[in-house]
Amino acid sequence: MATVEPFAAMRPRPELAGRICELPYDVMSSEEARRIAAGNPFSFLHVSRPEIDLPPSADPHAPEVYAKAKENFDRLLALGALGQDERPCFHLYRQVMGRHSQVGLVGVASCREYLGGVIRKHELTRPDKEEDRILHMEALHSQTGPVFLTYPAIPAIDEFVAKRAVGKAAVDFTAADGVRHTSWTIGDAADIRFIAAEFASVPFLYIADGHHRSAAAARVFQNRNGAGRSAFFLSVIFPHNQLQILPYNRVLKDLNGLTPAQLLERLDGVFILKSPGAAAPSRRHEVCLYLSGQWHTLNFRPRFAAAMDPVEKLGVTLLQKYVLDPIFGIDDPRTSHRISFVGGIRGTDELERLVDRGDHACAFSLFPTGIEELMTIANAGGIMPPKSTWFEPKVRDGMFCHMI
Numbered sequence: 001m002a003t004v005e006p007f008a009a010m011r012p013r014p015e016l017a018g019r020i021c022e023l024p025y026d027v028m029s030s031e032e033a034r035r036i037a038a039g040n041p042f043s044f045l046h047v048s049r050p051e052i053d054l055p056p057s058a059d060p061h062a063p064e065v066y067a068k069a070k071e072n073f074d075r076l077l078a079l080g081a082l083g084q085d086e087r088p089c090f091h092l093y094r095q096v097m098g099r100h101s102q103v104g105l106v107g108v109a110s111c112r113e114y115l116g117g118v119i120r121k122h123e124l125t126r127p128d129k130e131e132d133r134i135l136h137m138e139a140l141h142s143q144t145g146p147v148f149l150t151y152p153a154i155p156a157i158d159e160f161v162a163k164r165a166v167g168k169a170a171v172d173f174t175a176a177d178g179v180r181h182t183s184w185t186i187g188d189a190a191d192i193r194f195i196a197a198e199f200a201s202v203p204f205l206y207i208a209d210g211h212h213r214s215a216a217a218a219r220v221f222q223n224r225n226g227a228g229r230s231a232f233f234l235s236v237i238f239p240h241n242q243l244q245i246l247p248y249n250r251v252l253k254d255l256n257g258l259t260p261a262q263l264l265e266r267l268d269g270v271f272i273l274k275s276p277g278a279a280a281p282s283r284r285h286e287v288c289l290y291l292s293g294q295w296h297t298l299n300f301r302p303r304f305a306a307a308m309d310p311v312e313k314l315g316v317t318l319l320q321k322y323v324l325d326p327i328f329g330i331d332d333p334r335t336s337h338r339i340s341f342v343g344g345i346r347g348t349d350e351l352e353r354l355v356d357r358g359d360h361a362c363a364f365s366l367f368p369t370g371i372e373e374l375m376t377i378a379n380a381g382g383i384m385p386p387k388s389t390w391f392e393p394k395v396r397d398g399m400f401c402h403m404i
Contacts, residue, residue, distance in 0.1 A: 002118055002151070003110040004199040005232060006088035006192050010142065010401035011171070011183075016081050018173035020044050021181065021396035024145055026129075026212070027343070030060060042081055044398030046072040047144055048136075061132055066139035073140050084403065090186040090195055091400065092165045093236055097179045097393040102242040103165050105157075105195065106183070106400050108232035109149065109205060111221035114214055119149070120204050120378035123211045123386070126334075133216035134223075141404055143217060143234040145397040147210035150371065151202050153239035160194065171399070179393045183400075199237075206378050208243065208371075209391050220404070234402035236395045240371045246344025247280075247366040248316070248387040251354050253338040255361045256328045260292045263327070263362070270322050271298035279348040281367040285315060288365040290351050295365075311382045315367050320385055323364075334386050343390040344368065 012020040019040055025048035028036070034052040037043035046053055050069040051060040058065065076082045091106035113119050137143055165184055172182045186192065207214055217233035224230040255263050267273065271287070277297025281288050285305045289296040304322055307313050312321075324330045324339070333339050340360070342350055351363035369389050377384055 002199045002202040002205050003113055004107045004196060004237065006090045007108045007232070007402055008085045008088050009091065010082050010084045010403055012398060013081055013083065014171050016042055017171045018175065020081060021398045022048065023394050024397055025049050027394060042076070048397045066135050069136060070139045073142070090192060092161060092184045092186060093399065094165055094182045095179055095393045100244050102238055103161050104236040104238040106146065106236050108402055109235040111218045111231050111233060114218050118204055119207065121207045121211055122374055122378045122382065122384045124383055125211050125215045129212045130216050130219065133212055134219055137216060137220050137404065143402040143404060145213060146234045146236045146395050146400060147214045148208045148391060148395055149205045149235045149237040150208045150240045150243060151205050151237060153241045154198060157198050158239060181396055181399065205237065206375050229402065229404045234400060240375065243371050244392050245368045245371060246390045246392050247368045248390045249342045249344060249351055249363065249365050251340045251342060251351060251360040251363040252328055253360055263291065266327050267298060267323070270304060271300055273298055280365050284367055285318065286367055287315065287319060290355055290363040293356065310373060310376045310380060311384060314369060314373065314384065314388065316369065316385045316388045319364060319366065341387040345390065345392050
């Protein structure tokens with residue numbers, strides 16, 4: 001059963017939260033981070049992407065980078081821009097993006113339960129990315145960005161949250177991208193006991209986003225033998241039925257020696273093609289291709305989509321297995337330089353732009369993976385292909401920090 005505990009959060013001063021809190025460190029390049037943080041000494045990117053305060057030639061994983069993160073974090077503390085709660089609390093965190101709204105519980109989850117499988121994962125992690133987060137946590141003695149967890153919705157928790165996510169908020173700001181972020185503090189002892197008891201009946205939590213953060217936290221816990229608060233990691237936990245998953249689209253550098261006509265002929269053996277087609281698929285096992293200025297709608301022929309294994313049925317798996325590998329020669333999308341991934345938040349216009357300007361030869365627009373598919377695969381111990389899900393909105397770094 002899941003252990004979720006309150007913690008003494010390090011949080012931004014309310015009037016500065018909009019200047020401090022930033023998108024997660026791993027959804028942008030160093031160049032983008034440098035541009036976003038320009039002119040804003042409070043930006044949390046100075047902590048999460050500290051290489052932006054060093055020369056562009058600096059190795060982003062050099063010791064001086066993590067020392068700079070510590071220096072910048074300490075500066076925010078010294079300025080009073082960040083301050084720590086006097087006692088452990090839970091928090092509610094609501095995000096509103098257009099018509100979509102989701103409210104999560106902010107607390108800390110158990111590293112032991114992560115290692116023991118109560119907290120379930122669906123992606124492989126890269127050792128270099130784990131090591132980066134370990135060095136960052138160790139330098140700051142803090143987890144500065146939350147793991148995004150989910151669980152099958154429970155009516156009693158939904159009702160509790162609905163009653164308390166009202167009234168005066170602790171923090172409330174609208175970010176530059178239009179997403180509104182609001183938090184409320186849950187410090188009443190009876191409320192804290194209720195939350196802990198309800199989650200104690202939840203059999204599993206699922207990592208939606210943050211596999212490297214959780215893996216790194218577990219290794220820090222092991223390295224420290226559980227000393228301090230290292231046995232827990234910072235989390236925002238949302239009910240599954242509130243989440244919004246967007247597609248994770250693919251763009252290809254070249255056609256692997258094929259002409260556009262030859263490519264369509266090869267694809268006709270895998271798909272039922274409709275040309276011209278739509279820019280975005282409307283159902284599972286449908287893919288849209290942008291090629292030579294035109295969209296094509298592709299539906300996998302039944303024999304390809306008839307697998308029973310939950311991973312093998314995913315659209316991203318089918319595309320990799322029957323198209324990207326045999327037709328484009330991309331056998332490992334994790335390492336190939338001929339494929340790039342574009343989060344669905346950028347829309348299909350971005351796919352057209354990348355192809356039309358000549359940087360890429362074609363693009364595939366995919367149907368988003370469902371949260372039920374993710375949980376089914378995680379329950380079976382399966383691993384989803386890389387870049388299978390893109391959750392929006394993103395939880396902000398710097399909104400809450402967990403001192404370990």
